[in-house]
Structure formats: structure tokens, C-alpha cells
Amino acid sequence: MKIYINGLFYPKEEAKISVFDHGLLYGDGVFEGIRAYNRRVFRLERHIERLFYSAKAINLSIPLSPEEFSEAILETCRQNEIENGYIRAVVTRGIGDLGLNPLHCQQPTIFIIADKILLYNPKIYQEGLTVRTVSTRISSHSSISPAIKSLNYLNKILAKIEANLSGADEGLLLNQLDHIAECTSENIFLVKNGIVMTPPVSAGLLPGITRETILSLAKEMELKTEEKNLVLYDIWTAEEVFITGTGAEIAPVVEVDGRPIGKRKPGEITLLLMKKFRELTQHSGVHIYAKEDS
Ligand code: PMP
Numbered sequence: 001m002k003i004y005i006n007g008l009f010y011p012k013e014e015a016k017i018s019v020f021d022h023g024l025l026y027g028d029g030v031f032e033g034i035r036a037y038n039r040r041v042f043r044l045e046r047h048i049e050r051l052f053y054s055a056k057a058i059n060l061s062i063p064l065s066p067e068e069f070s071e072a073i074l075e076t077c078r079q080n081e082i083e084n085g086y087i088r089a090v091v092t093r094g095i096g097d098l099g100l101n102p103l104h105c106q107q108p109t110i111f112i113i114a115d116k117i118l119l120y121n122p123k124i125y126q127e128g129l130t131v132r133t134v135s136t137r138i139s140s141h142s143s144i145s146p147a148i149k150s151l152n153y154l155n156k157i158l159a160k161i162e163a164n165l166s167g168a169d170e171g172l173l174l175n176q177l178d179h180i181a182e183c184t185s186e187n188i189f190l191v192k193n194g195i196v197m198t199p200p201v202s203a204g205l206l207p208g209i210t211r212e213t214i215l216s217l218a219k220e221m222e223l224k225t226e227e228k229n230l231v232l233y234d235i236w237t238a239e240e241v242f243i244t245g246t247g248a249e250i251a252p253v254v255e256v257d258g259r260p261i262g263k264r265k266p267g268e269i270t271l272l273l274m275k276k277f278r279e280l281t282q283h284s285g286v287h288i289y290a291k292e293d294s
Helices: 022-026 044-057 066-079 154-165 209-220 232-236 268-283
Strands: 002-005 008-011 029-037 085-092 109-115 129-133 170-174 180-183 187-192 195-198 225-227 240-245 249-256
Touching: 002 066, 022 085, 029 044, 029 268, 044 066, 044 085, 044 209, 066 085, 066 109, 129 154, 129 240, 154 170, 180 187, 180 232, 187 209, 187 232, 195 209, 209 225, 209 240, 209 249, 209 268, 240 268, 249 268
Parallel strands: 129 170, 129 249, 195 225
Antiparallel strands: 002 008, 002 109, 029 085, 085 109, 170 180, 187 195, 187 240, 240 249
């Protein structure tokens, strides 16, 4: 495996970051998780756009243009002969000293890993997963905005620990107003009276790229969609529930807080959206090996 760090490629064993890097010392940085399907990088422009917005929001200036960053991602895929895989692109504040002042960091650190990811046991895509509402809340827009994909994932990790301890596969986080926000690294959807619903970005969630893809697939399928504030009652009484994310893709949920969802099996609309999503990902995205393919 070859890892990109600041413009150069290193074998995995030699790919090292300083212990003085503020990404490590303070979680001061931003990142993206991206998938490649069938020799193409899915929604690359949107991931690059979100990465640059995240960086802007934390006042971090990325020393590459969006085009150069995209090319660095594609080159990392080529170096690793990726056909299908998961890409992690990280930009940290860089090496500083033992104080948190970002002014002491001279140069951001950029690294890119192209590998595989497996978030859950693959059988959950047929059987569905279980979700538990956790006590950890989503951070408010006036602390660390949930719209920033920052390296600070501790509240999501606490949520995952709580879900794991309760025996559930995934944790569901509410915001400070008791509205449903998102899972530990997935957005959440429900189907009620045939309408596909998901909380709005203002509820405090990462504007997921899979989420927007599913909303547009649902519209293409002439399903009704709504982005509106939802509470636990809505989810406990839903006909279908599913979660979406680059890592998870679309995963059906069959139980929330001990209550069965529908017939405790992946719902009809969920299965249709999973099928459409699978088809779409096979045929769209930026070619990694453009010259050979064209
Ligand atoms: N919420 C959080 C907190 C996440 O980390 C992710 C994964 N990036 C998502 C939602 C889903 O976003 P996407 O579909 O863009 O991967």
C-alpha cells in the first residue's frame, strides 16, 4: 500500500506523521471519506467541495487547488491499483508546538489513504441492523458545527461506545431540542405513509453526500420526500428506517430502541433504493484510469 503525504508516496510502514501534528494533538483538521466503485470515484467533486468548506469553516487554508486535490486522490488510487475501495483524505493544521495556537503551525499536513472499509457485518444488508438512541447529544452549531467534517469525532465515538455497550449495532444522536439528528457516521431516513423523510441539515447533521444522492433517487422514483424535524415517536412508528453514508452505503434498520420497525425486515422502499443506489454507483463517478477507459 502506498500512502500520499504532502505530495509524496510512502509505503504503509513508512507513512508517518509527527507527534507534534495538531491533527493528532488537538483533532485540529478536516477530512473526507470517499468511495470508488468500478474504477470510478463516486461524487468526487462533492467530496472535494465539502472538504474545502470544512477547511474554510475552521480557517484552514488548503495549499492545493480543488483540481490538484482531486488529482492527488486519483493518483493515490492509481498507485494502489484501486478498482473498488474507500479513500480517506485528511488535512490537518500541521506541525506546531505544545500549545493549541494554530498560528504556530506553519504548513498543513495532507495525507490520503486508499484502502477498503467494512463498517458492519455484511449480513446486516439482508437482515437489517439495530439502532439505539444514546445519551450523547449532537454538538450545537455554536460549538463545533456538525456540518464541519472535522477530525474531532469524540462525541460520535462516545455514542458508538454506548450503542455497543447496549448491544445495538448503531447509535442515534438527538440534538439539544430532542430532534433526531444522525447516527455515528450515517444520516438517517424513515418511511411513513409511503413518504421518505429525513431530518433537515439545520437539525445538526453532516450534509451527507449519500443522503443527497438518496433524496434525488427517491425523487426520480417519484416517491414523495420531506426534509423535516423528526422526533423519536416518528421513528418508533415508522414503516421503514434506513441509514446512509459513504462507508455504510444504505443499510436497513429493523429495530430502534427495542421496537421492531415494520416486520423486522428491510422494507420495500429501502430495498428499492438500495438497488437503485447500487446501479448508480456502478456507472457514475470520475474515472481513475481515464486514459485507458476513454
Ligand atoms: N454523518 C456523519 C457524522 C458522518 O461522519 C458521515 C460520513 N461521512 C455521514 C453523516 C454520511 O455522510 P456521507 O454520505 O457524505 O458519507
